Amino acid sequence: MAQQKPRYRRSLGDLSERALAFWLLLPAALLLGLVALYPVARLFYNSLFRRRLTDETGFNPVFIGLGNFTQALSDERFWTALWNTFLIVLVTVPGALVVGLLLALLANLPFRVRWPVRLGLLLPWALPLVFAGLIFRWFFDSQYGVVNDVLVRLGGERLLWVTTPELLFWAICITIIWKTSSFVALILLAGLQVIPKELYEAAAVDGASRWQSFWRITLPLLTPALLVAAIFRTITAFQTFDIPFAMQNGGSSFETLAMYVRTTSIENLNFGYGSALAVLMFLISLGVTLLYLRYIRGADD
Known part of the structure; x- marks a missing residue:
C-alpha cells in the first residue's frame, strides 16, 4: 500500500495577515449589511415607485423612476422643512x-x-429625547412654565414660546443644545484625558498663562475629538425629530425634514414619496459627513 501523506488541518495561525483580517471582519460586515445596507437599499428601491395605501397603488406600486424626487424639488413644504432643518x-x-x-x-x-x-x-x-422635549415644553409653557415665571419676576412679560413660530424655534434649539452638549462633553473629556500633563507644566515654566495654554496646547490637541463630535452632532441634527415633535405635541408649525418624512409616510400613507424624502435626507447627511472626512484628511496631510 502506498503510504498516505499526512493531512494537516489549517488553523487561523496559518493564514496570512490579510486573510485573517478578512475572516475576522466578515461576520461584522454581514451584520452591517443586514441592519444598515439592506434597509438603505430597500429605501432607494421604494423611492422609485408611486405607492400610496389610500389608492390602488398601495398594493400595486407603479414604477415612476425619479418622479418622487422631481415632486420633492417642486414641493414648497419640502423646502420649508429642509430650511428649518438647516437652521437647527x-x-x-x-x-x-x-x-x-x-x-x-x-x-x-x-x-x-x-x-x-x-x-x-x-x-x-x-x-x-421625547422625555426631554416634554420637560422643556413644560418649562416654556406660557402660563405655568419656569421660563416665563423667571421673566415675570425679573420685570418682563410672559411670552408665547410654544405658539409663536420664532420663539418656538429658539425654545427647540435651547432644548437640543441642553440635550446634546453632554454627549459632546463626554467625547471631548476623553480627548482631554490623553493630553500629556507635561506640556502644561513646560508651558507654565516658560511663563504661559492658562489662556495661552488653552489656545496653544488644549485646543490644537483637542481638534480631532472636536471634529468627531461635530460629525456625530451634525448627522443627528439633520435627523432631528423627537424634540420638535414632542414640544409641539405632534403639531407642525415648525416642521423639520424628519417630521415631514413621518407625516408623509405614516399619516398620509404615501410610502413612495416618503421614501424619496428619506433618501434625500440620507444623501444630505452623507454629503456633510464626507465634507468633514475630507477636511480631516486634508488636515492630516
Missing part, C-alpha cells in the same frame, strides 16, 4: 460644541470628588 443644524451644532467644551473643561478640573460632575454629564445624554 446651524444653531445647535456650534452651540452644543461650545457648551460641551465648557462642560468637558469643567469635568476635567482637578476636583477631589469628580464623579458628581461627570455623572451630571451622563444624565442629559441618558434622558430619552
Whole structure:
C-alpha cells in the first residue's frame, strides 16, 4: 500500500495577515449589511415607485423612476422643512460644541470628588429625547412654565414660546443644545484625558498663562475629538425629530425634514414619496459627513 501523506488541518495561525483580517471582519460586515445596507437599499428601491395605501397603488406600486424626487424639488413644504432643518443644524451644532467644551473643561478640573460632575454629564445624554422635549415644553409653557415665571419676576412679560413660530424655534434649539452638549462633553473629556500633563507644566515654566495654554496646547490637541463630535452632532441634527415633535405635541408649525418624512409616510400613507424624502435626507447627511472626512484628511496631510 502506498503510504498516505499526512493531512494537516489549517488553523487561523496559518493564514496570512490579510486573510485573517478578512475572516475576522466578515461576520461584522454581514451584520452591517443586514441592519444598515439592506434597509438603505430597500429605501432607494421604494423611492422609485408611486405607492400610496389610500389608492390602488398601495398594493400595486407603479414604477415612476425619479418622479418622487422631481415632486420633492417642486414641493414648497419640502423646502420649508429642509430650511428649518438647516437652521437647527446651524444653531445647535456650534452651540452644543461650545457648551460641551465648557462642560468637558469643567469635568476635567482637578476636583477631589469628580464623579458628581461627570455623572451630571451622563444624565442629559441618558434622558430619552421625547422625555426631554416634554420637560422643556413644560418649562416654556406660557402660563405655568419656569421660563416665563423667571421673566415675570425679573420685570418682563410672559411670552408665547410654544405658539409663536420664532420663539418656538429658539425654545427647540435651547432644548437640543441642553440635550446634546453632554454627549459632546463626554467625547471631548476623553480627548482631554490623553493630553500629556507635561506640556502644561513646560508651558507654565516658560511663563504661559492658562489662556495661552488653552489656545496653544488644549485646543490644537483637542481638534480631532472636536471634529468627531461635530460629525456625530451634525448627522443627528439633520435627523432631528423627537424634540420638535414632542414640544409641539405632534403639531407642525415648525416642521423639520424628519417630521415631514413621518407625516408623509405614516399619516398620509404615501410610502413612495416618503421614501424619496428619506433618501434625500440620507444623501444630505452623507454629503456633510464626507465634507468633514475630507477636511480631516486634508488636515492630516
